[in-house]
Structures are given as structure tokens and as C-alpha cells.
Amino acid sequence: MMDIFSQLVTSFVSSALFGFIFNSPTRMLPQCGFVGMAGWIAYYAGIELGQGVIPATLIAAFLVTVISQLFAKQYKTPIIVFSVAGIIPLVPGGIAYDAMRNVVENQYDTAVQLAVKAFMISGTIAIGLVLSEVVNQVIRKTIK
Amino acid sequence: MHTDTTILHGAPPHLTKEEIRTITQVCLMAGRIILQNGGETYRVEDTMARIAAAYGIEDPQCFVMPTGIIFAISGASQATRLFRINERNINLGKVALVNDISRRITSGTLQPVEALASLKELEKHSREYPAMLKVLAAAVASGCFLIMFQGSWSDFFPVFVTGGLGFLFFLFVHSIVQIKFFAEFLTALLIGTTAVLFVKLGLGHNLDQIIIGSVMPLVPGLHITNAVRDLMAGHLVSGLSKGAEAFLTAFAIGSGIATILSIFY
Numbered sequence: 001m002m003d004i005f006s007q008l009v010t011s012f013v014s015s016a017l018f019g020f021i022f023n024s025p026t027r028m029l030p031q032c033g034f035v036g037m038a039g040w041i042a043y044y045a046g047i048e049l050g051q052g053v054i055p056a057t058l059i060a061a062f063l064v065t066v067i068s069q070l071f072a073k074q075y076k077t078p079i080i081v082f083s084v085a086g087i088i089p090l091v092p093g094g095i096a097y098d099a100m101r102n103v104v105e106n107q108y109d110t111a112v113q114l115a116v117k118a119f120m121i122s123g124t125i126a127i128g129l130v131l132s133e134v135v136n137q138v139i140r141k142t143i144k
Numbered sequence: 145m146h147t148d149t150t151i152l153h154g155a156p157p158h159l160t161k162e163e164i165r166t167i168t169q170v171c172l173m174a175g176r177i178i179l180q181n182g183g184e185t186y187r188v189e190d191t192m193a194r195i196a197a198a199y200g201i202e203d204p205q206c207f208v209m210p211t212g213i214i215f216a217i218s219g220a221s222q223a224t225r226l227f228r229i230n231e232r233n234i235n236l237g238k239v240a241l242v243n244d245i246s247r248r249i250t251s252g253t254l255q256p257v258e259a260l261a262s263l264k265e266l267e268k269h270s271r272e273y274p275a276m277l278k279v280l281a282a283a284v285a286s287g288c289f290l291i292m293f294q295g296s297w298s299d300f301f302p303v304f305v306t307g308g309l310g311f312l313f314f315l316f317v318h319s320i321v322q323i324k325f326f327a328e329f330l331t332a333l334l335i336g337t338t339a340v341l342f343v344k345l346g347l348g349h350n351l352d353q354i355i356i357g358s359v360m361p362l363v364p365g366l367h368i369t370n371a372v373r374d375l376m377a378g379h380l381v382s383g384l385s386k387g388a389e390a391f392l393t394a395f396a397i398g399s400g401i402a403t404i405l406s407i408f409y
Contacts, residue, residue, distance in 0.1 A: 006291055012290035017281040023235040055233055078243050081236045088365035094293055094356050100398045104405045126372045133376055
């Protein structure tokens with residue numbers, strides 16, 4: 001329970017601070033934090049419930065974009081302000097690092113496996129972004 | 145007969161040459177500010193086309209790449225402008241402000257001359273958070289990433305220092321050397337060295353997690369997101385070149401860290 005709590009807090013703070021580093025408008029920083037927190041908790045819950053990294057990333061990236069779209073509409077602010085803050089925690093930095101470390105240790109077979117995994121996760125983030133864009137367009141077209 | 149010529153030339157009869165020149169300037173300036181501050185390419189084209197349409201210019205053509213903007217008006221008062229973009233940084237606040245101005249233009253409450261004045265005002269005003277606060281933000285964010293990646297709180301302080309120091313060093317090097325990838329490579333070297341020092345001194349415990357947390361502020365998240373959004377919107381050239389930028393950044397960070405690891409392992 002304590003663990004979930006610290007995950008919630010740290011993901012909120014880090015995403016809001018990323019908004020700050022990118023000079024996002026000050027009144028949008030809490031929203032940036034919320035998007036990041038929602039995405040990260042979706043990812044975290046996916047992993048905890050025994051899903052693989054890739055489905056968890058897909059769901060998280062999808063959620064991040066959906067919430068970003070809602071916020072963009074609500075606050076009349078470019079969507080990029082919200083989605084960037086939410087996507088950054090999902091970037092497979094740790095796996096890319098492990099791949100790099102195995103290269104240095106001359107264990108190329110493990111390195112290639114990890115690199116492919118990092119590449120797949122990046123692709124999954126892209127698919128999550130595209131998917132929610134498509135859903136958004138379909139909803140808009142059918143409601144009109 | 146009169147209507148025929150307008151159809152032929154496309155230029156609206158109620159606009160003077162002077163007005164058209166101002167409108168072109170407004171479009172270019174809005175596009176330029178968005179592009180230079182990290183907006184997506186499709187947003188640049190969209191904004192320029194909307195502004196032009198709101199001011200009654202028919203069939204404006206814009207072609208935007210990460211390194212330049214071409215804007216053309218067909219018709220009697222033909223005009224083509226090219227603007228080269230050499231410097232790009234990330235300031236999403238400015239993108240949001242240009243977005244506000246463009247909204248006011250499309251709702252008809254802002255005349256071209258006023259719009260140009262407020263865009264110029266916006267460009268002069270830097271509207272950036274102070275660099276030292278950004279360094280602090282990067283330090284805290286690095287620490288938070290450590291916890292998110294299952295690190296222990298005992299490593300929080302080393303990551304806080306390494307991440308903050310790394311970001312400060314990156315800003316410093318980038319202000320001297322204009323080649324961003326080189327600045328990222330040097331920063332990765334510094335982060336790796338600092339992390340190794342912390343572990344050797346017994347202050348840090350898990351070297352891997354310290355390095356991963358500290359490197360996160362440099363991760364090219366904006367470029368990845370922009371590249372995907374541009375590719376989706378059909379801007380293949382921009383999407384691919386931004387993807388290349390993201391890849392180069394990741395490569396610079398990775399090779400910097402790898403260099404340190406190969407020395408100390």
C-alpha cells in the first residue's frame with residue numbers, strides 16, 4: 001500500500017517537473033502531473049497484475065493520450081503540453097541502459113535481446129499514441 | 145467579370161498589398177515561434193493556414209520542415225516567403241501562447257497589425273523559468289524516477305545530486321557548444337563518473353539505478369512524441385527527421401554511459 005502511494009506521489013511530481021523543464025504554462029503543471037501519474041499507475045498496475053511490459057505500456061500510452069486530449073480541449077492548450085509529460089516515464093530508459101551495459105561487457109546476445117525489447121516498447125508507445133488518435137477521430141466523425 | 149478575375153487569381157479584392165504583406169508576416173512569425181519552441185510540424189502548418197484563412201486569404205500554401213518554413217500566397221499579389229530555422233529549443237509555454245493568439249485571430253477579435261505586435265512582444269519576452277529552478281526540477285525529477293524504477297530511498301540523495309549536476313552541466317555545455325549531441329555525450333560522461341564516485345565512496349548503492357534515474361531529464365521524450373504525431377499527420381519528412389534527432393540523442397547518452405562503464409568495469 002505504501003508502495004503504491006510513493007509511486008503515485010513520485011510519478012505526479014516528476015511529470016509536473018518535466019512540464020516545468022519544458023517551460024509549460026504554470027497553471028498547467030498540475031494537469032501535466034496528473035497525466036503522468038495516470039499513465040504510470042496504469043503501467044504499474046499492468047505489471048503488478050502479471051501483464052507483460054508491452055501490453056502495460058500500450059494501455060498506459062493510450063490512457064495518457066486520451067486524458068491529454070480531454071485536457072487539451074478543456075483548457076484550450078496544445079495537446080503536446082500534456083502528452084509529453086505523460087509519455088516520458090514510459091520511455092524504456094532502464095532496458096536501453098541494460099542493453100548498453102551488456103554491449104560493454106561483450107555479451108552481445110543479451111544486448112541484442114534487450115535492444116529489441118527497448119525498440120518494441122518504443123514502438124508500443126507510438127501505437128498507443130496512434131490508437132487513441134484514431135479513436136478520437138472516429139468518435140468525432142460519428143458524433144457530427 | 146470582376147468575380148471571374150478573383151476566381152482566376154485567388155486574391156481577395158478587399159485586401160491591399162500592404163495588408164497582405166502584414167498577414168504574411170503574421171503567419172510566418174506565428175509558425176516560426178511554434179517551430180522554434182518544440183511544437184509539432186503539423187501544428188505549425190495548421191496554425192498558419194487557419195490564420196491566413198481567417199484574414200480572408202484563399203488557398204495559402206505552407207510547407208514546413210524542422211529546419212525551415214515556406215509560405216506562399218497565390219493570386220494577383222503573389223508572394224512566397226522562405227524562413228530558415230537554425231535554432232530550436234523547447235519552450236511549450238510560447239507554443240501555448242501563440243495558440244491563444246491564433247484562437248483570437250480565428251474568432252475575429254484580432255486585426256493583423258495588432259496580431260503582429262503581440263507576436264513580436266511574445267518573441268522578445270523570453271518567458272522562461274529561471275535556469276537554476278530548472279536544475280532543481282531536474283534533480284528532484286531524477287530522484288522521483290529512481291523511486292518509480294524500484295530504487296531504494298537510500299539512493300535518493302546520490303541521484304538528486306547526479307541528476308541536478310548533469311542537467312546544470314548540460315545547460316552550460318550547450319550554451320558554449322551549439323552541437324546538442326556533443327553536449328549530451330559529455331553530460332552522460334559526467335553523470336556516469338559522478339555515479340561511479342558515489343558508489344565507490346559508499347554513499348550510493350545501486351550504480352545502475354543511479355545512472356538511469358539521473359539520465360532521465362535528458363531523455364528525448366518530446367522528440368519521440370512529436371515524431372509520432374507528425375508521422376501520423378502525414379508529415380513524413382518531419383517525422384523521420386525528428387525520429388532521427390531522438391535516436392541521435394539516445395545514442396549520444398548511451399555511448400557516454402557505455403564509455404564510463406567500460407572504464408570502470
